[in-house]
Amino acid sequence: METVDEATRLFGKGLALIKRGYPAEAMECLEQVIRLGHRGSACYSWLGVAMARSKWDMAKAEEFCKMAVKKEFYVPQYYINLAEVYKLRGNKVKAIETLETGLELDSENKAILKELYKFGARRRPVIPILSRENPINKELGIILSKKRKKQ
Numbered sequence: 001m002e003t004v005d006e007a008t009r010l011f012g013k014g015l016a017l018i019k020r021g022y023p024a025e026a027m028e029c030l031e032q033v034i035r036l037g038h039r040g041s042a043c044y045s046w047l048g049v050a051m052a053r054s055k056w057d058m059a060k061a062e063e064f065c066k067m068a069v070k071k072e073f074y075v076p077q078y079y080i081n082l083a084e085v086y087k088l089r090g091n092k093v094k095a096i097e098t099l100e101t102g103l104e105l106d107s108e109n110k111a112i113l114k115e116l117y118k119f120g121a122r123r124r125p126v127i128p129i130l131s132r133e134n135p136i137n138k139e140l141g142i143i144l145s146k147k148r149k150k151q
Helices: 003-021 023-035 042-052 060-069 076-088 092-103 108-119 134-151
Strands: none
Touching: 003 023, 003 042, 023 042, 042 060, 042 076, 060 076, 060 134, 076 092, 076 108
16 A cells, blocks of 8 residues: 555656756656556656657657557547657657547547647648648538637
8 A cells, every 4th residue: 555655756756846847857757667667658648748848868758658648549639648748759740640530539628629739730621631721621611610619
């Protein structure tokens, strides 16, 4: 029971350190959680972010985040974390694709939409075979956008 409490404390401390801008210190906390035997997807996902932000082992950071997404594909934050690792590795296209994959599970997820907005990414055209500038696509896009805002 003591290790569970310690792991929970260290995980919380690790997240706080990431949010405050201390990824290397967060990495130490999250690695301790794993050494204590608690190998949850959340720990691996956030460890990946900490590693990428501290420019540690980018390939391992990506691997950890992918592992979390694969194990618990229904957690939107893991897609955001993986996208951040891709972005830090210089792969904007892969980052946007990852966020779009997360949107396929929850098309109205505000956190993912916010991250896509930061990239300047837009939703796919309503009718993909027509260009984005096509008047039909424009009009349908406006209608759907207004409908989404009302919900």
